[in-house]
Amino acid sequence: MGSSSVRExxxxxxxxxxxxxxxxxxxxxxxxxxxxxxxxxxxxxxxASSPDGGVxxxxxxxxxxxxxxASSTDAGAGGGEAAGAGGPAAVSGxxxxxxxxxxxxxxxxxxxxxxxxxGTAGKTTATTRAPSGPAAKGGAAAAPAPATGAVxxxxxxxxxxxxxxxxxxxxxxxxxxxxxxxxxxxxTVRAYFNQVNAAGxxxxxxxxxxxxxxxFDPSRAHQCSxxxxxxxxxxxxxxxxxxxxxxETKFLTGQGVPTIGGLSVPAQFSSxxxxxxxxxLELHGTAMGHHAKDLGVQAPGVIxxxxxxxxxxxxxxxxxLAEEGIKPVDVEQVDxxxxxxxxxxxxxxxxxxxxxxxxxxxxxYARMFQAMERQNFKVPVLGFGLDKKSANEAxxxxxxxxxxxxxxxEAFDPALANDPDVAEYFxxxxxxxxxxxxxxxxxxxxxxxxxxVFVEALKRIPGQITRQSLVTxxxxxxxxxxxxxxxxxxxxxxxxxNHCFQWIRNEKSAWKTYATNKCF
Amino acid sequence: xxxxAFNSHLIPGFTVIGIVLGGxxxxxxxxxxLIYRVSGVLNFAHGAVAMFATFTAYEVSTVKGAPGWMGxxxxxxxxxxxxxxxxxxxxxxxxxxxxxxxxxxxxxWLLVLQTAAGLIWGATAYHxxxxxxxxxxxxxxxxxxxxxxxxxxxxIVALVFALAVAALLRYTTLGxxxxxxxxxxxxxxxxxxxxxxxxxxxWMVGSAMAAVAGVLITPLIAFDxxxxxVVVIYAFTAALIGRLSSLPMTVLGGFLLGLAQTYPRVxxxxxxxxxxxxxxxxxxxxxxLFRPGGRKVRVV
Numbered sequence: 001m002g003s004s005s006v007r008e009x010x011x012x013x014x015x016x017x018x019x020x021x022x023x024x025x026x027x028x029x030x031x032x033x034x035x036x037x038x039x040x041x042x043x044x045x046x047x048a049s050s051p052d053g054g055v056x057x058x059x060x061x062x063x064x065x066x067x068x069x070a071s072s073t074d075a076g077a078g079g080g081e082a083a084g085a086g087g088p089a090a091v092s093g094x095x096x097x098x099x100x101x102x103x104x105x106x107x108x109x110x111x112x113x114x115x116x117x118x119g120t121a122g123k124t125t126a127t128t129r130a131p132s133g134p135a136a137k138g139g140a141a142a143a144p145a146p147a148t149g150a151v152x153x154x155x156x157x158x159x160x161x162x163x164x165x166x167x168x169x170x171x172x173x174x175x176x177x178x179x180x181x182x183x184x185x186x187x188t189v190r191a192y193f194n195q196v197n198a199a200g201x202x203x204x205x206x207x208x209x210x211x212x213x214x215x216f217d218p219s220r221a222h223q224c225s226x227x228x229x230x231x232x233x234x235x236x237x238x239x240x241x242x243x244x245x246x247x248e249t250k251f252l253t254g255q256g257v258p259t260i261g262g263l264s265v266p267a268q269f270s271s272x273x274x275x276x277x278x279x280x281l282e283l284h285g286t287a288m289g290h291h292a293k294d295l296g297v298q299a300p301g302v303i304x305x306x307x308x309x310x311x312x313x314x315x316x317x318x319x320x321l322a323e324e325g326i327k328p329v330d331v332e333q334v335d336x337x338x339x340x341x342x343x344x345x346x347x348x349x350x351x352x353x354x355x356x357x358x359x360x361x362x363x364x365y366a367r368m369f370q371a372m373e374r375q376n377f378k379v380p381v382l383g384f385g386l387d388k389k390s391a392n393e394a395x396x397x398x399x400x401x402x403x404x405x406x407x408x409x410e411a412f413d414p415a416l417a418n419d420p421d422v423a424e425y426f427x428x429x430x431x432x433x434x435x436x437x438x439x440x441x442x443x444x445x446x447x448x449x450x451x452x453v454f455v456e457a458l459k460r461i462p463g464q465i466t467r468q469s470l471v472t473x474x475x476x477x478x479x480x481x482x483x484x485x486x487x488x489x490x491x492x493x494x495x496x497x498n499h500c501f502q503w504i505r506n507e508k509s510a511w512k513t514y515a516t517n518k519c520f
Numbered sequence: 521x522x523x524x525a526f527n528s529h530l531i532p533g534f535t536v537i538g539i540v541l542g543g544x545x546x547x548x549x550x551x552x553x554l555i556y557r558v559s560g561v562l563n564f565a566h567g568a569v570a571m572f573a574t575f576t577a578y579e580v581s582t583v584k585g586a587p588g589w590m591g592x593x594x595x596x597x598x599x600x601x602x603x604x605x606x607x608x609x610x611x612x613x614x615x616x617x618x619x620x621x622x623x624x625x626x627x628x629w630l631l632v633l634q635t636a637a638g639l640i641w642g643a644t645a646y647h648x649x650x651x652x653x654x655x656x657x658x659x660x661x662x663x664x665x666x667x668x669x670x671x672x673x674x675x676i677v678a679l680v681f682a683l684a685v686a687a688l689l690r691y692t693t694l695g696x697x698x699x700x701x702x703x704x705x706x707x708x709x710x711x712x713x714x715x716x717x718x719x720x721x722x723w724m725v726g727s728a729m730a731a732v733a734g735v736l737i738t739p740l741i742a743f744d745x746x747x748x749x750v751v752v753i754y755a756f757t758a759a760l761i762g763r764l765s766s767l768p769m770t771v772l773g774g775f776l777l778g779l780a781q782t783y784p785r786v787x788x789x790x791x792x793x794x795x796x797x798x799x800x801x802x803x804x805x806x807x808x809l810f811r812p813g814g815r816k817v818r819v820v
Contacts, residue, residue: 177643178746306791333791337750339741340541343785346533346665363742374657375666393648435642 162234171228178216182240184439189238192451238447261450265309279407285313289320301353341371366394388441421483452482533665542778543675548755551729558722565629567752570734573599603727649738
């Protein structure tokens with residue numbers, strides 16, 4: 001019995017490992033095949049979606065023309081000898097996707113060490129080489145526009161702050177798993193970086209975003225901060241971590257790391273190193289309260305998601321409502337994971353609510369509208385962040401007539417389809433991440449603007465790129481026009497660049513802007 | 521905030537809402553209890569199996585356009601296959617090992633299935649679930665609340681599953697074998713019962729039930745790789761109220777839990793109140809059920 005039993009167990013263990021490996025690798029393959037554009041930039045995608053909050057390298061440079069083969073080296077060793085396809089730790093093949101000319105995926109994906117390098121969170125230091133090896137031809141075929149910034153403008157490297165001779169590395173913390181899906185914000189930043197890289201990068205360097213999954217967990221967000229710091233990043237750009245931004249803004253700026261973009265949580269308005277692009281949530285609350293008066297809202301019921309930064313929004317909204325003489329009949333807090341809103345809706349109806357003012361995430365809105373429809377509670381709804389097409393599909397019929405406000409241009413407004421700013425934004429995401437185009441929303445617009453602000457500041461740095469010189473350059477931005485908003489101005493001290501909103505309304509599944517530049 | 525403003529007129533409606541919510545928990549818990557009863561393994565992968573199987577239904581019906589019932593059938597097959605795979609590949613070789621080891625293995629499956637589903641279908645919340653039953657419903661005048669046919673179906677299926685499994689265990693040869701294995705696997709083996717086959721069957725049936733639960737529940741919650749796992753955490757609580765053995769008590773526990781989560785909203789607008797009351801109630805219930813010298817709950 002002894003030896004046969006041992007053999008049987010060995011066989012079972014082997015089979016188990018085989019099945020698991022097949023499942024994971026097959027899944028990865030299927031995901032790659034299902035998202036052909038994504039492979040351009042998702043080195044380490046498995047790590048990105050792993051539950052351990054792994055950091056993956058979004059190698060935006062791979063989308064450019066020069067990515068014949070990508071080899072892993074130390075971050076500070078840029079410019080070393082090209083490893084080529086047979087290199088010991090080639091991290092990925094890449095496609096000549098620059099400018100939308102999707103060349104075949106080539107490169108060194110099968111080289112020894114490819115898997116381990118791609119999957120090793122925190123150690124991803126991909127370096128793009130000049131065309132060489134079999135991938136060079138495909139990459140060269142997609143050669144895009146000339147570089148942004150001459151090589152002579154490069155300035156010295158700052159490898160300890162994410163700037164090597166080849167790359168400028170920034171970090172981003174996103175809820176990639178869990179109840180909130182912020183992958184679209186991550187991919188929006190990457191899409192803009194891809195676009196810039198396809199045009200040659202900035203100051204002879206490619207832009208790269210290291211992402212980390214905070215999974216709607218503040219402790220994991222903090223782990224992300226520490227891991228990104230250990231990976232030598234220049235700054236945080238375009239992050240979206242609802243439960244992590246409030247504490248991590250304080251932590252990261254305390255470490256001297258500038259943060260650009262984000263959800264405009266209160267902490268981002270109280271640090272000289274935080275550069276929000278969106279109107280503050282407090283201002284959202286104020287705008288909603290006063291806009292309620294314009295809409296003739298009476299006896300509203302208020303529903304607010306319970307997250308760690310929401311109090312200023314709620315207080316500002318209630319204050320503005322009081323100033324307008326509107327008294328809510330009920331105010332309900334809900335958890336972000338709340339499955340069924342029937343109890344809320346039944347309670348609102350019992351309280352005599354004649355309208356709903358809501359401050360929820362796009363996915364919670366779906367459950368709210370579903371409960372309203374199920375309970376046949378058709379009243380006017382005013383919220384913010386309602387304009388997310390992919391989520392709207394789950395909102396049902398009761399979204400029709402809903403009001404929202406947005407501190408940027410409404411990208412889903414058919415009247416703005418030919419607007420050059422909207423076209424650039426949609427076009428970049430559509431080109432590099434077509435599956436995310438329907439998921440774009442107010443928050444992805446904020447991160448798009450953040451990425452543009454970051455690149456503009458980089459271009460204005462006269463010499464060595466460091467965190468300090470980046471901050472100095474950001475503080476020189478006066479009336480910079482990134483598109484989607486009229487202008488951005490920063491300076492020394494705390495920053496609050498965006499005070500204006502657009503009123504939008506859902507009419508037969510389309511979001512239409514009917515008032516612009518409502519400033520508070 | 522309107523906290524602690526009690527409105528007794530809400531009670532009938534909230535009772536209905538709580539029972540409907542409890543039906544979701546009960547449905548998720550029944551398969552869990554079956555597996556535990558027979559194999560002694562607390563299957564933390566139950567929610568992940570439900571999620572993965574539901575995504576296959578999504579692939580078949582929502583993506584490929586096949587009828588919803590066909591997607592559900594595929595989900596049931598995938599659920600059963602996953603249950604068999606988990607038992608055959610990873611639980612059976614651990615025969616004789618402490619239960620904790622097996623629990624850890626199921627957590628491993630949870631992670632593998634969640635990651636695999638995220639890679640295949642995307643770890644996003646944009647998927648449209650398969651609607652087997654209409655979301656339309658009927659109005660209960662006394663409660664002033666509308667119950668959807670899909671919600672009603674969830675409650676009915678939970679009850680039917682509980683009764684069916686109870687009948688299976690009590691009146692069929694397979695059920696007798698399952699009970700024998702649950703009582704004492706070694707003795708069952710002496711009686712000529714194939715313990716491995718019976719245990720595998722329980723995993724298959726339990727996981728198939730998870731698939732049904734997943735397909736029915738996902739239209740009521742967010743459809744992603746995460747939310748169903750949260751539901752199953754509540755299902756664990758319902759199962760604990762049933763002492764992980766009694767199916768009627770498990771269903772009752774599900775309804776109790778649903779009510780415990782709903783009633784606090786009658787008098788409080790704060791989001792944490794429901795969890796606070798639920799936690800207190802569960803502790804109280806478990807304290808009563810598992811008190812030293814307490815009457816043993818009859819096992820079905």
